[in-house]
Amino acid sequence: MVSENVIIRKSTFYDCEIFTKWEQQDYIKEFLTINKARTYEEVIREFILREQDSSNEQYTITLKNKEPIGRIYLSKISKESDSMDITRIYIGEKDYLGKGYGREAMELLLDYCFNNLKMERVSLDHYIGNTAAKLYLSLGFKYEGIMRKAAKRNNGYFDLHLMSMLREEYKKNI
Numbered sequence: 550m551v552s553e554n555v556i557i558r559k560s561t562f563y564d565c566e567i568f569t570k571w572e573q574q575d576y577i578k579e580f581l582t583i584n585k586a587r588t589y590e591e592v593i594r595e596f597i598l599r600e601q602d603s604s605n606e607q608y609t610i611t612l613k614n615k616e617p618i619g620r621i622y623l624s625k626i627s628k629e630s631d632s633m634d635i636t637r638i639y640i641g642e643k644d645y646l647g648k649g650y651g652r653e654a655m656e657l658l659l660d661y662c663f664n665n666l667k668m669e670r671v672s673l674d675h676y677i678g679n680t681a682a683k684l685y686l687s688l689g690f691k692y693e694g695i696m697r698k699a700a701k702r703n704n705g706y707f708d709l710h711l712m713s714m715l716r717e718e719y720k721k722n723i
Contacts, residue, residue: 550608550661555610555611557657558608561609565589565592568592570641571620572641574641574643579676580675580679583702604627610650612645616642617641619640619645619650622638630669632671633671659714663719671713673685674699674710674711677709682712688722689719689721690713691712691713
């Protein structure tokens with residue numbers, strides 16, 4: 550998947566090192582269900598388990614110069630219901646936050662989900678207060694509700710806002 554500034558490619562085992570670095574940063578952990586500084590071994594174990602499940606896909610967001618700047622994890626990809634979840638998407642390199650790369654990545658990702666995978670529904674969720682919510686709304690995602698205490702982090706439970714986009718909504722927005 551390629552846009553003006555961004556390439557989204559399948560993640561490789563070798564990306565786990567940079568994923569570990571990013572997922573140890575507070576500005577990343579703040580909005581993900583990551584309890585502590587994750588070890589390289591934990592990231593590798595998770596990566597391998599996800600790769601073995603055909604309902605999951607993992608991607609790395611890079612700039613055109615191939616520098617990795619972010620991560621995407623898709624899950625619950627169902628050909629039976631034509632639905633899926635964007636479980637994790639973030640720009641991991643702090644210097645690239647707020648520069649529009651997240652929007653470009655999301656636009657590429659939505660094109661892939663609706664036009665390549667032929668999904669009818671794409672959903673995602675986010676912690677209350679996540680600034681990415683503005684981006685999701687501007688792309689056409691709609692709020693469905695609050696999943697009460699749906700996330701656990703540091704022995705505490707947190708509510709998540711559930712959002713989705715339907716194929717017809719995507720088609721109207723492109």
